Amino acid sequence: MGLLSVLVLLSVALACSEETYSREPLEGIILIVGDGMGLSMISQASLENGKPLNLERMPVVGLQKTSSESGSVTDSAAAITAMLSGHKTFNEWIGLDARGKPVQSLFEIAKEKSWGTAIISTSSVTHATPAGAFVHLKDRDKELTVAWQLALNPPDILIGGGRDFFLRCSVPPEQIPDKANTETMEVSREQDVPENTSDASGKEGDSANSTCPPTDGRAQTRRPLEHLKKTHSILVSYSSFMESSCDSLCDQGEPVERFIGLLARNHLPPVEASHKLEYRKDPASDMALDSEYQKQAREALPLHFRRAMEPSSRKDFLRIASLRSLRALQSKGRPYLMLIEGSQIDWGGHANRADYAISELMDLDETLGALLRELEGRNVLIVVTADHETGGHAILDGKPGRKQKTDFLSHGHSAEMVPVFARGPGAETFTGSYENTEIFHKLLAVIEASPAISH
Numbered sequence: 001m002g003l004l005s006v007l008v009l010l011s012v013a014l015a016c017s018e019e020t021y022s023r024e025p026l027e028g029i030i031l032i033v034g035d036g037m038g039l040s041m042i043s044q045a046s047l048e049n050g051k052p053l054n055l056e057r058m059p060v061v062g063l064q065k066t067s068s069e070s071g072s073v074t075d076s077a078a079a080i081t082a083m084l085s086g087h088k089t090f091n092e093w094i095g096l097d098a099r100g101k102p103v104q105s106l107f108e109i110a111k112e113k114s115w116g117t118a119i120i121s122t123s124s125v126t127h128a129t130p131a132g133a134f135v136h137l138k139d140r141d142k143e144l145t146v147a148w149q150l151a152l153n154p155p156d157i158l159i160g161g162g163r164d165f166f167l168r169c170s171v172p173p174e175q176i177p178d179k180a181n182t183e184t185m186e187v188s189r190e191q192d193v194p195e196n197t198s199d200a201s202g203k204e205g206d207s208a209n210s211t212c213p214p215t216d217g218r219a220q221t222r223r224p225l226e227h228l229k230k231t232h233s234i235l236v237s238y239s240s241f242m243e244s245s246c247d248s249l250c251d252q253g254e255p256v257e258r259f260i261g262l263l264a265r266n267h268l269p270p271v272e273a274s275h276k277l278e279y280r281k282d283p284a285s286d287m288a289l290d291s292e293y294q295k296q297a298r299e300a301l302p303l304h305f306r307r308a309m310e311p312s313s314r315k316d317f318l319r320i321a322s323l324r325s326l327r328a329l330q331s332k333g334r335p336y337l338m339l340i341e342g343s344q345i346d347w348g349g350h351a352n353r354a355d356y357a358i359s360e361l362m363d364l365d366e367t368l369g370a371l372l373r374e375l376e377g378r379n380v381l382i383v384v385t386a387d388h389e390t391g392g393h394a395i396l397d398g399k400p401g402r403k404q405k406t407d408f409l410s411h412g413h414s415a416e417m418v419p420v421f422a423r424g425p426g427a428e429t430f431t432g433s434y435e436n437t438e439i440f441h442k443l444l445a446v447i448e449a450s451p452a453i454s455h
Contacts, residue, residue, distance in 0.1 A: 036346030
């Protein structure tokens with residue numbers, strides 16, 4: 001057999017061995033972000049697991065560079081802005097370019113195209129990464145402003161923590177923020193006031209309609225939740241969500257397509273109940289949860305919200321929330337874009353707690369495995385990456401299948417490149433090394449290549 005014949009046969013064999021996704025229209029895109037998840041942490045998880053991770057089943061691997069306009073080391077706000085808009089920006093800024101101009105995100109583009117949209121996070125949904133889908137703001141710590149922007153321009157599905165930000169009375173923006181003027185995106189902190197009414201009925205419907213007090217010379221204050229209740233089913237109980245027998249997202253046992261789950265006052269707890277580490281908020285944040293103000297505001301809330309039990313751990317939450325959201329999106333029969341964040345890998349890195357970070361990473365990997373099983377044979381692009389690495393984590397010694405000896409260089413983020421894993425239509429474009437802004441362009445190309453949807 002000649003050399004040419006061998007090469008032809010080899011090419012055919014390789015082509016047959018590779019998965020193909022071009023026979024059917026694109027069904028959706030799922031972007032999974034492990035906040036702070038560096039390659040060394042992935043290596044530790046794989047070594048200690050004793051068998052390959054679900055991440056290692058992803059056929060395409062690349063590397064993204066994570067610098068921001070502030071320097072070599074990015075924060076989550078600048079990183080998610082780069083990945084979702086294609087623009088580098090300064091640390092702390094969300095959804096703005098380096099000149100401070102709002103830039104359209106992939107989620108806003110998808111929404112314009114009538115795609116379904118979903119955001120699931122293990123932090124408050126007002127945190128930088130989930131906020132990056134729809135928010136435009138110069139200060140990521142203004143989480144009440146983030147809540148208002150999400151309420152005024154929400155995804156179809158939003159699940160995570162952050163309930164208190166959506167229940168707080170404040171002066172709302174007059175309209176959805178003007179993209180040409182970032183000043184209209186700010187909510188004045190001085191006008192944020194606690195409620196002066198209470199409702200002991202415990203009815204969820206009553207709670208969002210209870211009266212907020214007026215401010216000096218200003219319009220009546222309102223809560224972001226009021227806007228969301230007009231278009232979405234709302235759930236605030238973590239236990240009710242987790243104990244639901246529905247395969248999809250439900251309201252009183254009936255499937256729904258638009259759903260808001262605010263399942264903790266601030267962030268959801270760690271996946272392991274033994275991990276008591278709390279995320280330390282910047283004191284300049286809109287709302288410190290242990291402040292006297294917050295105590296008074298909470299006491300003014302209806303009993304239904306005050307009695308919503310805070311979960312002590314969140315084992316299986318991310319997997320269940322992701323699968324139910326996926327099924328709800330699929331039920332609409334339209335393409336969809338999902339953002340799933342494993343937020344607390346980053347927190348373990350900041351605290352130099354490898355056990356914390358790895359348990360969170362494994363939770364994200366198990367969620368990926370569940371999605372891969374659910375989507376077997378479906379024409380869906382899945383991309384898994386990180387916004388940055390946290391802690392300068394390194395493996396110093398150990399044996400496969402056993403606990404590894406590790407150490408950290410710092411309590412902050414590092415500038416190292418982070419891996420990108422991909423599977424599905426368009427996955428082949430994620431090979432090589434590139435700037436984090438290329439994530440946007442690669443995903444946008446897949447979106448634009450999909451058939452148009454009639455309105």
